[in-house]
Amino acid sequence: MIxxxxxxxxxxxxxxxxxxxxxxxxxxxxxxxxxDELILSDKSSGGKFPTIVTGCGNCGKIETFAANTLVPGLLPNGKVGEY
Structure with missing residues (x-):
């Protein structure tokens, strides 16, 4: 999902x-x-957890953010769709 x-x-x-x-x-x-795409991480209780990923262009450190928390309303009804 780009x-x-x-x-x-x-x-x-x-x-x-x-x-x-x-x-x-x-x-x-x-x-x-x-x-530039939504990453779906597996949740321990089942299902997928949509995350937004950023990284450092110099050293490569990555950070993840919960999509629904970082950008409320990004996913209609909290569900993953096409962008």
Whole structure:
């Protein structure tokens, strides 16, 4: 599920508004990279958990965010759809 430019902009705005766009905690680089598709992680209780992934373009450290928490309303009815 690849993000459209509109969805990428919503995600980037949400990262900024929540303070999640700070320099990398490992190498202090400001080269934040947004993985441009929704990643579905398996939940231990079954089902899939939609996540948004960012990474450092310098050292490769990755961080994940709960899609429904970071960008409320991104997934209609909390369900994964096409973008």
């Amino acid at each position: 993000f459209t430019q509109e969805v990428k902009t919503r995600i980037q705005d949400a990262l900024i508004s929540k303070g999640a766009n700070k320099p990398c905690s490992v190498c202090n680089s400001k080269d934040l990279v947004l993985v």
